[in-house]
Amino acid sequence: MQVRIFVTYKQSVFDPQGETIKDAIHTLGHQEVEAVKVGKFFDVTFAPGTKDVEAAVKEIADQLLVNFNMETYTYQVMEDAE
Amino acid sequence: MKIAVIVFPGSNCDLDIYEALHTVCQADVEYVPHKATSLAGFDAVMIPGGFSYGDYLRAGAIARFAPVMKEVIRLAKEGKPVFGTCNGFQILTEAGLLPGALKRNDSQQFVCKTVPLEVVNNQTIFTKQYEAHERINLPIAHADGSYYADQATLDALEANHQVVFRYAEENPNGSLNNIAGITNQAGNVLGMMPHPERAVEAILGNTDGLRLFKSLLTYGTVKA
């Protein structure tokens, strides 16, 4: 089973990379783009039959993947790969 | 005073801090590998700059799980001096010994140059030999040096005089409140992005960092 964990800056934290990319998109001509936020994601594959995946995800995110001083996260349980 | 220089996989300013203390200041200093499980007998800890664990995930994020960090935290809690520069600062924030976090520089680029700083607080064990509000110049060399904390934390840092160094002219990385270095509330843990250990010898063109180590060593002598 695979879980995709998305980590981004908190809403209040300035994201200069996102701003730079937004400027580049505007120079491409897409003025309709209002905001770009940059983040990263982690595909975490659990052994089949792992119990309480969500608790594990929470601990992994809390302890390692996310710095709560500036970041926040969401996650999504992926469809099992074929 | 016996000082430990912690070496993580990917640390690369360990030699620089060691030489500043050993050769320039004639201090009693030893390298301690990240897998060490005891810092018994050490009176102070230096966490050097570099790219511990390649800065993968976030700068300093993985180093905090190294076995030696339990002991670093113990010494910090006991009130012993703990100093981190550059990646060492990042590790100290990731380990929760200092508040806030270090973000990617606003320029998105690594920057290596010498910048003017203001010594904001000369009453710490690390800065006693500087004048109040003295201007000094120290080298910086980092990609993730933009200090960030929420407003309440910033207010508390300022109120408690925990901001020790501030960028004095241009802000090279986007740090909030132009913060270049802070202590914990007790004042025994200092983290800073600039590299005082690179500014201790006249042949390299700058000795503005020397008094930081001298301050610490004098404190050690008085204590001992």
Next chain:
Amino acid sequence: MKAAMTPEEIKAQKPYLDWSLSEREYNYISEKLLGRLPNYTETGLYSAMWSEHCSYKKSKPVLRLFPNKNARVLQGPGEGAGVVDIDDGQAVVFKAESHNHPSTVEPYQGAATGVGGILRDIFSMGARPIASLDSLHFGELDNPTMRMKVQNTVKGIGDYGNCMGIPTVAGETTFDPCYSGNLLVNAMSVGLMNQKDLQKGTANGIGNAVMYVGAKTGRDGIHGATFASADFSDENATQRSAVQVGDPFMEKLLMEACLELIEKHPDWLVGIQDMGAAGIVSSSAEMASEGQAGMDLDLDLVPQREPNMSAYEIMLSESQERMLLCVVKGHEADVKKIFDFYDLEAVTIGRITAGHNYVLHHDGQVVCDIPVSTLTDDVLEEASEEREPARLQAAKAQPAWQPTILNAEATLRQLLAQSTIADKSAFYQQYDSQVRTSTVFGPGSDAGVIRVRGTKKGLAMTTDGNGRFVYLDPEIGGKLALTEAVTNIIATGAQPLAITDCLNYGDPNDPEIFWELHHSVMGMAEACRVYDTPVISGNVSLYNENNGQAIHPTPMVGMVGLIKDINHVIPSFAQNAGDQVYLVGQTGNDFAGSELQKLMLGDISGALNDIDLTQVQAYSQRLLREMQAGHVASAHDLAEGGLAVGLAETLFNTDLGMNLDLTHLTAAQLFAETGGRFIVTVPAEATPDFEAAMGSDAQKVGEVTASHWLQARYQGGELNAAVAELQTVWKEAIPCQLKSKA
């Protein structure tokens, strides 16, 4: 996995032609060397090992022209890097390598892995890398694609070197349209060692282990070596995927582990070599060949990152951060323990055998069994046709171009804003130039200077390549390349020791290009002899072309010099008001190939004047003795933009000025690029000694002033410029171009 072709199918279908092995070579291998048809794996190994990149089959006859010995040289070309005695049982180790093709395709990874590769060459010799340099040649910054390539190249160099903790202390960056389709990214590394730790890439002793250490093997960069031996065209876009990805963190651990093994347990180690171009095959075959040994490897034991790799892929993979060791039998576990501490793989993949055969096992089968020397020593050298380029004769027949300068100050400002001359701090501030706390002079000086900890010594280092001069006259251009390096090194107060080089040229099958290679090496070799700076290492990068358009022939010289007493190191900036200013060397009407010509005509043309190397060497050595005697306050060599630009640079980042009488020069000569010149400032009290030593080779032209103005009278005019304004022009030119949205 599809089944590999049979030997007969290979003979009939000739897939080796795509791997740059010629039919003549294939036939020679099967008929003369093996007496049978090589199988698929063997054919692949031959095509990689017989590529120009690995074998130098085309350039070897030319490379023999270089001197590579003198009393200080401990190791010349042929090993990972060259080694030079710097007294006290210490040695300096250095080498440069090009990574042009990978960087053109993927500038970030190409540049990063270029740095990684050259660092491995240094620590494989038993030396700790102490400094990195680069030589970068790009197209003009006038378009967003090139600006992106420049930024990514710089970031790649910075990210790798910074993470490794090796300071980048010097380099050069130039811009010319000829590099638009084919960047030049040359990286140089300098290491320091105790002579007793010197290692070689050798393998011998029957039963000794062949150990693989470092990163796992994947399919990256397969045929990188042959890829580097073919030119670019828009059609071969599929080849353009052959780019490796670097992991500087892994390399840092690998370096620490290897150096710990070499320094603490030399008795466990027979030899060590980097897995560079052509991966396992080149490192293992070269080690066995050097040790005159046989070798038997089991490829199933090679740590692999991807499933189902063929023997051919495993052997030719150019995955980064890997080394091959030959370890004394019985010490395999000891060696593994060292690498375990760093969480690195260390696996015995084979043994040294009796005889001279190179045997590979894969999936329970013998997939290769050939005499090892057929891979390394039996390569057919190729005689190349050569012909003097038509443009050279035409240029000699033309009258020399004489520029007319109406406003010297305006010309100076324009030159200071030329991207090749302008301030490069926008790039080099992205490199950590101070880590290891030994950098006395970093980027922006004539040469980088590193002090040797625990001694009074210092090492000066520089990279110099000027394709414009070599293009106009390969032989004189070659002499000028060495002369520029020598003057950069001398300017810091160092004695030049030796050089490494990267020879960057177009397709050598073009007789005119081969002629350029041959004649520029002739010029360089002559200068190496006169300056007593032998070539101790280097590499050749050919086929630097895009859609048939070759780069300017651009040999890069990487030179290292020794400073006996670091307290006598000479800065390139003026020091004190009242110091006297001298121009060392003669100034001629040298405008062909100059920045002035490029500025005024938009292109370069004409014939070069020859340079008297013996004379340059004579006065440079006298200047060096004056420096060592403490008679010199600052020295700066004159290069792009000539005297006027050099004077301005001498005053930048100071609060000083100069008042000069240059009435022996015309306005144009202020910008002439005659080689072998210095601008030197001398404390007033030292001038009698200095003048007595330098004689007519140094001409007093004025003095350093406390006002921040550059004032100079020349024939028929006067230059009067605020240095701060000149510095602004110089400093803002590149950041301004980089920010351009056009």
